[in-house]
Amino acid sequence: MMERKRYTMEEVAKCTGENGSRCWIILWGSVYDVTDYLEQHPGGGELIGEFAGMDASKGFDDFGHSSDAKKMLKKYEIGVVAKTETSDGKADRMSRENTKQRRKFLSIILGPCASA
Numbered sequence: 001m002m003e004r005k006r007y008t009m010e011e012v013a014k015c016t017g018e019n020g021s022r023c024w025i026i027l028w029g030s031v032y033d034v035t036d037y038l039e040q041h042p043g044g045g046e047l048i049g050e051f052a053g054m055d056a057s058k059g060f061d062d063f064g065h066s067s068d069a070k071k072m073l074k075k076y077e078i079g080v081v082a083k084t085e086t087s088d089g090k091a092d093r094m095s096r097e098n099t100k101q102r103r104k105f106l107s108i109i110l111g112p113c114a115s116a
């Protein structure tokens with residue numbers, strides 16, 4: 001099977017359909033170029049357009065699309081979202097920072113032994 005193309009969130013965010021760019025959305029970690037579908041969408045192009053360059057999974061799920069709609073997605077899939085070193089590193093740092101904060105808080109209310 002062919003390796004799927006990877007796009008960073010930054011690259012996807014640039015494809016808002018404005019200024020002649022393509023319109024991309026993210027659904028469950030996959031990237032879709034929906035530029036040519038907007039006009040055909042039964043819910044209207046604007047509705048999808050609101051999520052241009054962003055993750056539209058929640059919007060898609062909230063409406064409860066038919067299985068036919070889900071099958072149509074395949075046609076527009078262009079790749080997957082790449083996890084970048086920087087965004088992973090940032091998440092790690094943030095969770096370490098949260099743990100530190102929690103320990104500090106516990107040690108204040110319970111005494112230093114609780115923070116070990």
Ligand code: HEM
Nearest residue numbers: 034042043047048051056059060063065066068069072073
């Ligand atoms: C490429 C992505 C999408 C595809 C292929 C798609 C496809 C479809 C299809 C085939 C229908 C007709 C009903 C059905 O079969 O379920 C539909 C309706 C609808 N879709 Fe999407 N959709 C997409 C994205 C979205 C997104 C991101 C939203 C977010 C808000 C959305 C909102 C709606 C709504 C509200 C309707 C109902 C329209 C009505 O009944 O008047 N869709 N869509």
